[in-house]
Amino acid sequence: MSSLTATGSWWAGSRTRSRATAVAAGGLVAVLAALSVIVWTSPDISPVEQTIRAAENLDKAARAAEEREQLLARIDALEAEVDAATDAQSVAEAQLSTAHDDLADSDGALQAALRELAVLQQVRTASSEESSSSTPVSSGGAAAPVAPAPTPVTAPSRASLLNPDAMYYGMYTEQAPHNWATLDATSLKAGGLPSLVGYFGGWDEDFRSSAVTRAWSRGMLPMLTWESRPIGAQNDVVDEPEYSLPKIIDGEFDSYLRKYARDIVATGLSLAIRLDHEMNGTWYPWSETRSDGTSINGNGPGDYVKMWQHVHDIFEAEGAGDLVIWVWAPNRIDRLPSSLSSLERMQSLYPGDDYVDWIGMSGYLRPPYDEGSIGFDTTFGATLSQLRQVADKPIILAEVGASEIEGHKPEWVTSFFEGLADPANDDIVGFAWFSLAITTYVQGERATNDWRIDSRAxxxxxxxxxxxxxxxxxxxxxxx
Incomplete structure (x- = not known):
């Protein structure tokens, strides 16, 4: 036996150390075994459990992704349904609008036919009285029934309309006089039916006799704001080269204008025409120049007056002059740049006393508001002063309204009527309230101004x- 065997094992120097080392090794193995059991059986750190959990999470993620795709597909389907419904609604609204127009035109044609029938019946009655004084009888000897003559639509003479005993109370709504629903509802709340109804027309439209006959059938003077551009043109578009003032002056629209005037004569009822209003601003294609003197829509200084006189002369030549009240109505001047708001410029845009019956203006309470008082004089005073220096004519506040923004409207409305009652304003023969809510851009900001009479209680x-x-x-x- 070697010396190592006699004294201890090869890995221990003595028998005692050998036993101690063996015990330590055994303890280490036991600890490692215990740790292995803990690792494999612990729910938090077991690789098996982690693997199971990972698999479950992957399955959940897959199901969530599938559900997400299904939801997205459902959203797409719902959006398609909404788009289809919107398209259907647009089509229905267009059809409804067309139906309203057709109804209005039919009503106008009916009124014209009734007027013609009444005339023919009068002629027939006169002829019968001349040919025989006997009463017609039926075969049974009884007097033959005579159908009552339909009552034609009539209107006061232009002369009596020009200088009324009391001022006109006018209103613009969405569709009047072609549809009365909104106007009637508003009038009921306001305490009375207007004596004037305002509406708009473009130069791509023929004269709509139905508008005039429908207005007079309810005792209202029709006031047409007649814009020398297409009726569907946007208010922020000033470039309409086909409708420039020089083209009108040069006669490119003469055939259209002559037919329009003849149709007015055929209707036989008076109306007011506010031709190309707010010409002293820069936002319409019939304005002449911007504040820096550059041309608008190919127009130049003096063109507006020439255009107005040209249109007026055609109407006179066609016999419409006895039926039309010509309304010249610039915009409120105190909101214009100084280069556009002088008296000299206003005078340069006036067609002349022989071509104008009423002078007027547009005036609104709208933001940004003037510092200090809010009322009639602030809105209308400066412009009325200029108008009275330009011409001695009856004045109509041809387009007025007040915004609800910041809550000044009730105060302004009260002041408005106080201003109308002021004897200093006895030359004002009427006003027309723009009772609509309109969204526009003012100084680059989008804003909705609710001009309606009944915007708030x-x-x-x-x-x-x-x-x-x-x-x-x-x-x-x-x-x-």
Whole structure:
């Protein structure tokens, strides 16, 4: 036996150390075994459990992705349904609008036919009286029934309309006079039916006799704002080269204008025409120049007056002059640049006393507001002063309204009617309220101005009280 065997094992120097080392090794093995058991059986750190959990998470993620795809597909389907419904609604609205127009045109044609029938019946009656004084009888000996003659639509003479005993109360709504629904509803709230109805027309439209006959059938003077551009043109577009003032002056629209005038004569009813309004601004294609002097739509200084006189002369030549009240109505001047707001410029745009019956203006309470007082004089004062220096003519506030932004409207409405009652404004023969809500861009910001008479309860109350306060000084009809 070697010396190592006699004294201990090869890995220990003595028998005692050998036993201690063996015990230590055994303990180490036991600890490692215990750790292995813990690792493989612990729910938090077991590789098996982790693998199972990972597999479950992958399965959940796959199911979630599948559900997401299904939801996205459902959203796409719903959006398609909404688009289809929107398209269907647009088609329905277009069809409804067309139906309204067709109904209005049919009504106008019916009124014209009734007028012609009444004339023919009068002629027939006169002829019968001349040929025989006997009463016609039927075969049974009884007097033959005579159908009552239809009542034609009539209107006061132009001369009586020019200088009314009381001022006109006018209103613009979405579709009047082609459709009365909104106007009637607003009138009921306001306390009376207007005596004037405003509406718009473009130079791509023929004269709509139905608008005039429908207005007079309800005792309202029709006031057409006649714009020398297509009716569907956008208000922020000033370039309409096909409708430039030089082209109108040179006669390119003469055939259209002559037919328009003849159609007015054929209708036989008076109307007011506000031709190319707010010409002193820069936002319409019939304006002449910008504040820096550059041309708008190919127009130049003096073209507006020449255009107006040319249109007027054609109407006179066709016999329409006895039926048309010509309304010249610039915009409020105190919101214009100084180069566009002088008296000299206003005078340069005036066609002349022989070509204008009423002078007027557009004036709104709208942001940004003037510092200090908010009322009639602030909105209208400066412009009325210029108008009275330009011409001694009856004045109509041809387009007015007040915005609800910042809550000044009731105060302004009250002041508006106080201004109309002021004896200093006795030359004002009427006003026309723009009762619509319009979204536009003002100084680069998108804003909705609610000009409607009944925009809020307090604004409506102020209007109703103000209108009533004018008493016999304003023409208000009963709502029936």
């Amino acid at each position: 307090d604004s409506l109350a102020a209007f109703r009280e103000g209108l009533a306060s004018l008493g016999d000084g304003v023409q208000v009809q009963d709502v029936g």
